[in-house]
Amino acid sequence: MESKEILIAELTKLLNGGTAHVGLQDAVANLPFNLLGERPHKLPYSIWQLVDHIRIAQWDMFEFSKDGNHKSPKWPDDYWPKETAPKSEAEWENCLKQINVDLKAFIELIESKDLFEKIPHGSGQNILREALQIADHNAYHVAEIIVIRRLLNAWKS
Structure with a gap:
């Protein structure tokens, strides 16, 4: 090779969640919808956010x-949703789907x-x-998701 x-090959593994820690798909697997907007212990963000x-x-x-005409959102306001929870399960599923579609296209x-x-x-x-x-940013926030799940008693032991 x-x-x-x-x-x-190594970048692809890393972008998909690496081999040393949990990836996003595992971090949100079997997560009850009603917990997506919870912000335990006065944390400034929810799992949805x-x-x-x-x-x-x-x-x-x-x-x-890939695009020289791309205009980035305004930092930091447009990089974070205002709502603490998705409006519907469809919005949640569409968000997860878009992450996967964009990641596949980036790979x-x-x-x-x-x-x-x-x-x-x-x-x-x-x-x-x-x-x-992308890999570093995603790993950082995936770890936060797992911490929130632990605080909500919604993480596997």
Whole structure:
């Protein structure tokens, strides 16, 4: 296997949740809908807000990586949902689906691009940096989701 193929395989594992910790799909599996808006112990965010934030930020990094005309949302206001809970189970499911669709498309992008080439419309970023940033950002917030689930007694023991 060539070095590029090895790197892409490892990035793909990392983007899908890595091998050293729980990924997003496991972090939200079997989560009761009524707990999505809970903010235990006066935490400033709910599981819904964290998951929707992951969706928005990942989408932004993906779009930035491929589209020179992309306009990022206003930081930080437009990266966080105002509502503590989704309006419906359909909104929740659509959020999770969009995260998966965008992640799959981003992985296809890293498979087709030079990971080290500067993004023409960026300020020095490359696709590798964006891949690592998505993985790092998602892992950080997935850990927060698990902490909230533990505080709500809704995490496997």
